[in-house]
Amino acid sequence: MYSDKFGRLMLGLCSRKPTSVVRSPAGRSAFSWTSVCKQRTLWLQRSACLEVRQHVLPCQISSARSASQTTVDPDEVKRFQSLASKWWDERGEFAALHSMNDLRVPFIRDNLLNMHRRRQPGKPLAGLKILDVGCGGGLLTEPLGRLGADVLGIDPVADSIGTARLHSSCDPDLCERVRYRACTLEELSAEGEGGEEGAGRFDAIVASEVVEHLADLETFAFCCNHVLKPDGSLFITTINKTNLSYALGIVAAEQLLRIVPSGTHDWEKFISPVDLERLLESNGFSVQSVRGMMYNPVSGSWSWTDSTAINYALHAVKLREEPQPDRAEAEADSPDPEYQAHAAAAHN
Numbered sequence: 001m002y003s004d005k006f007g008r009l010m011l012g013l014c015s016r017k018p019t020s021v022v023r024s025p026a027g028r029s030a031f032s033w034t035s036v037c038k039q040r041t042l043w044l045q046r047s048a049c050l051e052v053r054q055h056v057l058p059c060q061i062s063s064a065r066s067a068s069q070t071t072v073d074p075d076e077v078k079r080f081q082s083l084a085s086k087w088w089d090e091r092g093e094f095a096a097l098h099s100m101n102d103l104r105v106p107f108i109r110d111n112l113l114n115m116h117r118r119r120q121p122g123k124p125l126a127g128l129k130i131l132d133v134g135c136g137g138g139l140l141t142e143p144l145g146r147l148g149a150d151v152l153g154i155d156p157v158a159d160s161i162g163t164a165r166l167h168s169s170c171d172p173d174l175c176e177r178v179r180y181r182a183c184t185l186e187e188l189s190a191e192g193e194g195g196e197e198g199a200g201r202f203d204a205i206v207a208s209e210v211v212e213h214l215a216d217l218e219t220f221a222f223c224c225n226h227v228l229k230p231d232g233s234l235f236i237t238t239i240n241k242t243n244l245s246y247a248l249g250i251v252a253a254e255q256l257l258r259i260v261p262s263g264t265h266d267w268e269k270f271i272s273p274v275d276l277e278r279l280l281e282s283n284g285f286s287v288q289s290v291r292g293m294m295y296n297p298v299s300g301s302w303s304w305t306d307s308t309a310i311n312y313a314l315h316a317v318k319l320r321e322e323p324q325p326d327r328a329e330a331e332a333d334s335p336d337p338e339y340q341a342h343a344a345a346a347h348n
Protein backbone atom coordinates (compact mmCIF):
# COMPACT_ATOMS: atom_id res chain seq x y z
CA MET A 1 0.00 0.00 0.00
CA TYR A 2 2.87 2.35 0.72
CA SER A 3 5.40 1.39 -1.94
CA ASP A 4 6.16 3.00 -5.28
CA LYS A 5 5.19 -0.28 -6.91
CA PHE A 6 1.67 -0.06 -5.53
CA GLY A 7 1.46 3.59 -6.52
CA ARG A 8 2.29 2.74 -10.13
CA LEU A 9 -0.37 0.04 -10.07
CA MET A 10 -2.95 2.52 -8.78
CA LEU A 11 -2.20 4.99 -11.56
CA GLY A 12 -2.44 2.24 -14.16
CA LEU A 13 -5.79 1.09 -12.84
CA CYS A 14 -7.19 4.58 -12.46
CA SER A 15 -6.43 5.32 -16.08
CA ARG A 16 -8.24 2.20 -17.34
CA LYS A 17 -11.79 2.47 -18.65
CA PRO A 18 -14.10 1.04 -16.00
CA THR A 19 -15.45 -1.62 -18.36
CA SER A 20 -12.08 -2.82 -19.63
CA VAL A 21 -11.05 -6.43 -19.24
CA VAL A 22 -7.87 -7.22 -17.35
CA ARG A 23 -6.07 -10.43 -18.08
CA SER A 24 -3.96 -12.25 -15.53
CA PRO A 25 -0.28 -12.68 -16.41
CA ALA A 26 -1.09 -16.22 -17.49
CA GLY A 27 -3.90 -14.90 -19.70
CA ARG A 28 -6.36 -17.44 -18.32
CA SER A 29 -8.93 -15.39 -16.48
CA ALA A 30 -10.88 -12.30 -17.53
CA PHE A 31 -11.99 -9.67 -15.04
CA SER A 32 -14.63 -6.95 -15.29
CA TRP A 33 -14.32 -3.87 -13.13
CA THR A 34 -17.98 -3.09 -13.75
CA SER A 35 -19.15 -6.37 -12.31
CA VAL A 36 -16.83 -6.08 -9.30
CA CYS A 37 -18.20 -2.62 -8.59
CA LYS A 38 -21.81 -3.80 -9.07
CA GLN A 39 -21.30 -6.71 -6.69
CA ARG A 40 -19.60 -4.40 -4.25
CA THR A 41 -22.46 -1.89 -4.45
CA LEU A 42 -25.04 -4.62 -3.76
CA TRP A 43 -22.96 -5.82 -0.83
CA LEU A 44 -22.64 -2.25 0.47
CA GLN A 45 -26.38 -1.70 0.20
CA ARG A 46 -27.00 -4.81 2.31
CA SER A 47 -24.42 -3.65 4.85
CA ALA A 48 -26.01 -0.19 4.92
CA CYS A 49 -29.34 -1.78 5.93
CA LEU A 50 -27.55 -3.54 8.75
CA GLU A 51 -25.84 -0.31 9.82
CA VAL A 52 -29.14 1.59 9.84
CA ARG A 53 -30.48 -0.99 12.24
CA GLN A 54 -27.36 -0.66 14.37
CA HIS A 55 -27.54 3.12 14.48
CA VAL A 56 -30.98 2.88 15.98
CA LEU A 57 -29.23 1.41 19.00
CA PRO A 58 -25.98 3.41 19.40
CA CYS A 59 -25.29 2.11 22.88
CA GLN A 60 -25.49 -1.48 21.73
CA ILE A 61 -23.17 -0.97 18.75
CA SER A 62 -20.76 0.90 20.96
CA SER A 63 -20.59 -1.85 23.57
CA ALA A 64 -20.24 -4.50 20.89
CA ARG A 65 -17.32 -2.61 19.32
CA SER A 66 -15.52 -2.18 22.60
CA ALA A 67 -15.95 -5.79 23.62
CA SER A 68 -12.30 -6.63 22.95
CA GLN A 69 -11.02 -3.39 24.59
CA THR A 70 -7.67 -3.66 22.90
CA THR A 71 -6.66 -1.89 19.72
CA VAL A 72 -4.13 -4.59 18.89
CA ASP A 73 -4.74 -7.01 16.02
CA PRO A 74 -2.00 -9.66 16.41
CA ASP A 75 -1.87 -10.28 12.63
CA GLU A 76 -1.14 -6.60 11.97
CA VAL A 77 1.59 -6.58 14.59
CA LYS A 78 3.18 -9.66 13.01
CA ARG A 79 3.08 -8.02 9.59
CA PHE A 80 4.74 -4.79 10.75
CA GLN A 81 7.24 -6.80 12.79
CA SER A 82 8.53 -8.32 9.57
CA LEU A 83 9.04 -4.82 8.09
CA ALA A 84 10.62 -3.22 11.16
CA SER A 85 14.04 -2.69 9.58
CA LYS A 86 12.65 -1.10 6.40
CA TRP A 87 11.25 2.19 7.72
CA TRP A 88 13.99 4.51 6.54
CA ASP A 89 14.42 3.07 3.05
CA GLU A 90 12.94 5.98 1.10
CA ARG A 91 12.50 3.84 -2.01
CA GLY A 92 11.18 0.76 -0.22
CA GLU A 93 7.85 -0.41 1.18
CA PHE A 94 7.25 2.87 3.01
CA ALA A 95 8.19 5.27 0.18
CA ALA A 96 4.70 6.81 0.03
CA LEU A 97 4.74 7.47 3.79
CA HIS A 98 8.01 9.39 3.42
CA SER A 99 6.51 11.63 0.73
CA MET A 100 3.22 11.97 2.61
CA ASN A 101 5.15 14.17 5.08
CA ASP A 102 4.91 16.97 2.48
CA LEU A 103 1.17 17.17 3.24
CA ARG A 104 0.71 15.86 6.74
CA VAL A 105 3.46 17.85 8.49
CA PRO A 106 2.12 21.26 7.33
CA PHE A 107 -1.46 20.06 7.99
CA ILE A 108 -0.59 19.28 11.62
CA ARG A 109 1.65 22.34 12.08
CA ASP A 110 -0.80 24.87 10.64
CA ASN A 111 -3.82 23.53 12.51
CA LEU A 112 -1.84 23.55 15.77
CA LEU A 113 -0.64 27.09 15.13
CA ASN A 114 -4.24 28.16 14.57
CA MET A 115 -5.17 26.62 17.90
CA HIS A 116 -2.21 27.80 19.96
CA ARG A 117 -0.95 30.97 18.24
CA ARG A 118 2.74 30.39 18.97
CA ARG A 119 5.46 32.52 17.49
CA GLN A 120 8.89 31.04 17.97
CA PRO A 121 10.78 31.34 14.71
CA GLY A 122 12.25 28.03 13.60
CA LYS A 123 10.52 26.08 16.37
CA PRO A 124 6.83 26.96 15.91
CA LEU A 125 5.57 23.97 17.93
CA ALA A 126 7.86 24.59 20.93
CA GLY A 127 6.13 23.86 24.22
CA LEU A 128 3.53 21.49 22.75
CA LYS A 129 3.35 17.82 23.77
CA ILE A 130 2.41 15.52 20.89
CA LEU A 131 1.68 11.78 21.01
CA ASP A 132 2.37 9.91 17.76
CA VAL A 133 0.29 6.71 17.99
CA GLY A 134 1.54 3.90 15.72
CA CYS A 135 4.73 5.83 14.99
CA GLY A 136 6.49 2.90 13.29
CA GLY A 137 10.07 3.97 12.56
CA GLY A 138 9.38 7.62 13.43
CA LEU A 139 8.89 8.99 9.90
CA LEU A 140 6.42 11.58 11.17
CA THR A 141 7.66 11.79 14.77
CA GLU A 142 11.03 13.25 13.74
CA PRO A 143 9.80 16.20 11.64
CA LEU A 144 7.34 17.15 14.40
CA GLY A 145 10.27 17.15 16.86
CA ARG A 146 12.26 19.35 14.49
CA LEU A 147 9.41 21.86 14.61
CA GLY A 148 10.07 22.16 18.34
CA ALA A 149 7.35 19.89 19.81
CA ASP A 150 8.04 17.35 22.56
CA VAL A 151 6.98 14.17 20.82
CA LEU A 152 6.38 10.72 22.25
CA GLY A 153 6.14 8.01 19.59
CA ILE A 154 4.45 4.75 20.60
CA ASP A 155 4.01 1.50 18.71
CA PRO A 156 3.26 -2.08 19.82
CA VAL A 157 6.04 -3.40 17.54
CA ALA A 158 9.16 -3.23 19.70
CA ASP A 159 11.52 -3.69 16.75
CA SER A 160 10.03 -0.65 14.99
CA ILE A 161 10.59 1.37 18.16
CA GLY A 162 14.20 0.12 18.12
CA THR A 163 14.60 1.37 14.54
CA ALA A 164 13.00 4.72 15.46
CA ARG A 165 15.31 5.21 18.47
CA LEU A 166 18.40 4.33 16.50
CA HIS A 167 17.50 6.72 13.69
CA SER A 168 16.67 9.70 15.90
CA SER A 169 19.84 9.17 17.95
CA CYS A 170 21.82 10.28 14.87
CA ASP A 171 20.40 13.80 15.26
CA PRO A 172 21.49 15.53 18.49
CA ASP A 173 18.77 18.14 17.98
CA LEU A 174 16.11 15.45 18.40
CA CYS A 175 17.51 13.73 21.51
CA GLU A 176 15.90 16.20 23.88
CA ARG A 177 12.52 16.36 22.25
CA VAL A 178 11.72 12.96 20.70
CA ARG A 179 11.17 9.83 22.78
CA TYR A 180 9.79 6.41 21.96
CA ARG A 181 8.02 3.66 23.86
CA ALA A 182 6.94 0.19 22.81
CA CYS A 183 3.37 0.21 24.10
CA THR A 184 -0.23 0.70 23.07
CA LEU A 185 -2.45 3.74 23.48
CA GLU A 186 -4.64 1.89 25.97
CA GLU A 187 -1.60 1.04 28.11
CA LEU A 188 -0.55 4.68 28.12
CA SER A 189 -4.07 5.80 28.90
CA ALA A 190 -4.19 3.37 31.85
CA GLU A 191 -1.29 5.20 33.50
CA GLY A 192 -3.84 7.65 34.85
CA GLU A 193 -3.62 11.32 35.67
CA GLY A 194 -0.61 11.04 37.98
CA GLY A 195 1.79 9.88 35.27
CA GLU A 196 3.86 12.17 33.10
CA GLU A 197 2.42 10.67 29.92
CA GLY A 198 -0.99 9.37 30.93
CA ALA A 199 -4.40 11.00 31.11
CA GLY A 200 -4.85 14.62 30.05
CA ARG A 201 -1.18 15.14 29.21
CA PHE A 202 -1.04 15.80 25.48
CA ASP A 203 -1.81 18.89 23.40
CA ALA A 204 -2.18 16.75 20.29
CA ILE A 205 -2.37 13.16 19.08
CA VAL A 206 -1.29 12.06 15.64
CA ALA A 207 -2.41 8.70 14.20
CA SER A 208 -1.31 8.66 10.60
CA GLU A 209 -2.15 5.57 8.48
CA VAL A 210 -2.86 3.67 11.69
CA VAL A 211 -6.62 3.37 12.32
CA GLU A 212 -7.02 0.94 9.41
CA HIS A 213 -4.77 -1.47 11.30
CA LEU A 214 -6.56 -1.42 14.65
CA ALA A 215 -8.79 -4.10 16.17
CA ASP A 216 -11.11 -1.72 18.01
CA LEU A 217 -11.74 1.89 16.99
CA GLU A 218 -14.10 2.59 19.88
CA THR A 219 -11.30 1.91 22.39
CA PHE A 220 -8.92 4.00 20.27
CA ALA A 221 -11.27 7.02 20.26
CA PHE A 222 -12.03 6.68 23.96
CA CYS A 223 -8.33 6.51 24.91
CA CYS A 224 -7.47 9.44 22.60
CA ASN A 225 -9.97 11.55 24.49
CA HIS A 226 -8.57 10.31 27.81
CA VAL A 227 -4.92 11.25 27.17
CA LEU A 228 -5.63 14.62 25.51
CA LYS A 229 -5.92 17.94 27.32
CA PRO A 230 -9.22 19.79 26.87
CA ASP A 231 -9.15 21.53 23.46
CA GLY A 232 -6.40 19.08 22.42
CA SER A 233 -6.17 18.15 18.74
CA LEU A 234 -6.45 14.75 17.11
CA PHE A 235 -4.99 14.29 13.61
CA ILE A 236 -5.82 11.18 11.61
CA THR A 237 -4.91 10.17 8.09
CA THR A 238 -6.47 6.99 6.74
CA ILE A 239 -8.21 5.20 3.84
CA ASN A 240 -11.88 5.59 2.95
CA LYS A 241 -14.20 2.57 2.68
CA THR A 242 -15.30 2.85 -0.96
CA ASN A 243 -15.60 0.68 -4.06
CA LEU A 244 -12.44 2.32 -5.33
CA SER A 245 -10.39 1.51 -2.26
CA TYR A 246 -11.68 -2.08 -2.44
CA ALA A 247 -10.90 -2.42 -6.15
CA LEU A 248 -7.43 -0.92 -5.93
CA GLY A 249 -6.29 -1.94 -2.47
CA ILE A 250 -7.74 -5.44 -2.23
CA VAL A 251 -8.81 -6.89 -5.60
CA ALA A 252 -6.07 -5.48 -7.79
CA ALA A 253 -3.08 -5.35 -5.48
CA GLU A 254 -3.71 -8.60 -3.60
CA GLN A 255 -5.91 -10.88 -5.66
CA LEU A 256 -5.21 -10.00 -9.30
CA LEU A 257 -1.68 -8.80 -9.61
CA ARG A 258 -0.41 -10.18 -6.29
CA ILE A 259 1.82 -7.18 -5.74
CA VAL A 260 1.22 -7.47 -2.01
CA PRO A 261 0.51 -10.77 -0.24
CA SER A 262 -3.13 -11.73 0.03
CA GLY A 263 -4.54 -10.50 3.35
CA THR A 264 -2.31 -7.42 3.69
CA HIS A 265 -5.36 -5.15 3.76
CA ASP A 266 -8.69 -5.77 5.39
CA TRP A 267 -11.27 -3.60 3.61
CA GLU A 268 -13.61 -4.12 6.55
CA LYS A 269 -11.24 -2.04 8.69
CA PHE A 270 -11.26 0.96 6.36
CA ILE A 271 -13.57 3.73 7.56
CA SER A 272 -15.44 6.51 5.76
CA PRO A 273 -15.03 10.13 6.91
CA VAL A 274 -18.70 10.16 7.95
CA ASP A 275 -18.36 7.07 10.16
CA LEU A 276 -15.09 8.34 11.62
CA GLU A 277 -16.71 11.68 12.39
CA ARG A 278 -19.65 9.92 14.05
CA LEU A 279 -17.31 7.78 16.15
CA LEU A 280 -15.24 10.78 17.25
CA GLU A 281 -18.23 12.93 18.07
CA SER A 282 -19.68 10.17 20.22
CA ASN A 283 -16.36 10.17 22.09
CA GLY A 284 -16.27 13.87 22.92
CA PHE A 285 -14.60 15.36 19.81
CA SER A 286 -15.66 18.01 17.35
CA VAL A 287 -14.38 17.46 13.80
CA GLN A 288 -12.86 20.66 12.40
CA SER A 289 -11.79 19.63 8.91
CA VAL A 290 -11.59 16.67 6.54
CA ARG A 291 -9.44 16.89 3.39
CA GLY A 292 -8.94 14.46 0.50
CA MET A 293 -5.41 13.37 -0.35
CA MET A 294 -4.16 12.01 -3.66
CA TYR A 295 -0.95 10.12 -4.44
CA ASN A 296 0.70 10.63 -7.82
CA PRO A 297 2.70 7.47 -8.48
CA VAL A 298 4.67 9.01 -11.35
CA SER A 299 6.10 11.88 -9.30
CA GLY A 300 5.86 9.91 -6.04
CA SER A 301 4.19 12.93 -4.46
CA TRP A 302 0.95 13.72 -2.65
CA SER A 303 -1.44 16.60 -3.18
CA TRP A 304 -4.68 17.82 -1.63
CA THR A 305 -7.84 17.03 -3.58
CA ASP A 306 -11.57 17.68 -3.18
CA SER A 307 -12.24 13.94 -3.28
CA THR A 308 -11.96 11.87 -0.11
CA ALA A 309 -12.71 8.67 -2.10
CA ILE A 310 -9.41 6.98 -1.24
CA ASN A 311 -7.16 8.81 1.25
CA TYR A 312 -8.10 11.61 3.62
CA ALA A 313 -6.82 13.65 6.57
CA LEU A 314 -8.97 14.71 9.51
CA HIS A 315 -8.52 17.20 12.34
CA ALA A 316 -10.73 16.95 15.43
CA VAL A 317 -10.66 18.79 18.75
CA LYS A 318 -11.50 17.39 22.18
CA LEU A 319 -14.48 19.24 23.58
CA ARG A 320 -14.29 20.80 27.00
CA GLU A 321 -16.65 19.18 29.44
CA GLU A 322 -19.19 21.77 30.52
CA PRO A 323 -19.95 21.46 34.20
CA GLN A 324 -23.47 20.09 34.53
CA PRO A 325 -24.10 19.72 38.25
CA ASP A 326 -27.49 18.07 37.87
CA ARG A 327 -26.18 15.45 35.47
CA ALA A 328 -23.01 14.89 37.50
CA GLU A 329 -25.08 14.27 40.58
CA ALA A 330 -27.37 11.94 38.70
CA GLU A 331 -24.38 10.01 37.33
CA ALA A 332 -22.81 9.75 40.76
CA ASP A 333 -26.02 8.10 41.95
CA SER A 334 -26.38 5.91 38.90
CA PRO A 335 -23.12 5.58 36.92
CA ASP A 336 -23.33 4.98 33.16
CA PRO A 337 -22.37 1.29 32.79
CA GLU A 338 -20.72 1.85 29.41
CA TYR A 339 -18.49 4.62 30.76
CA GLN A 340 -17.63 2.49 33.79
CA ALA A 341 -16.65 -0.39 31.52
CA HIS A 342 -14.38 1.84 29.42
CA ALA A 343 -12.87 3.54 32.43
CA ALA A 344 -12.22 0.22 34.13
CA ALA A 345 -10.58 -1.14 30.97
CA ALA A 346 -8.43 1.96 30.63
CA HIS A 347 -7.24 1.73 34.21
CA ASN A 348 -6.62 -2.04 34.35
Ligand SMILES: C[S@@+](CC[C@H](N)C(=O)[O-])C[C@H]1O[C@@H](n2cnc3c(N)ncnc32)[C@H](O)[C@@H]1O
Nearest residue numbers: 071072080097134135136139157208209210213
Ligand atom coordinates in the same frame (compact mmCIF):
# COMPACT_ATOMS: atom_id res chain seq x y z
C1 LIG B 1 1.24 2.12 8.05
S1 LIG B 1 2.15 2.20 9.49
C2 LIG B 1 2.18 3.94 9.82
C3 LIG B 1 3.42 4.36 10.57
C4 LIG B 1 3.54 5.85 10.86
N1 LIG B 1 2.36 6.37 11.49
C5 LIG B 1 3.83 6.62 9.60
O1 LIG B 1 2.88 7.14 8.99
O2 LIG B 1 4.99 6.68 9.20
C6 LIG B 1 1.02 1.60 10.73
C7 LIG B 1 1.65 1.50 12.10
O3 LIG B 1 0.62 1.19 13.03
C8 LIG B 1 1.19 0.34 14.00
N2 LIG B 1 0.13 -0.34 14.73
C9 LIG B 1 -0.49 -1.51 14.48
N3 LIG B 1 -1.38 -1.78 15.46
C10 LIG B 1 -1.32 -0.77 16.34
C11 LIG B 1 -1.98 -0.48 17.57
N4 LIG B 1 -2.91 -1.30 18.07
N5 LIG B 1 -1.66 0.64 18.21
C12 LIG B 1 -0.75 1.50 17.72
N6 LIG B 1 -0.09 1.27 16.57
C13 LIG B 1 -0.37 0.15 15.89
C14 LIG B 1 2.08 -0.58 13.20
O4 LIG B 1 3.00 -1.26 14.00
C15 LIG B 1 2.70 0.40 12.23
O5 LIG B 1 3.86 0.95 12.77
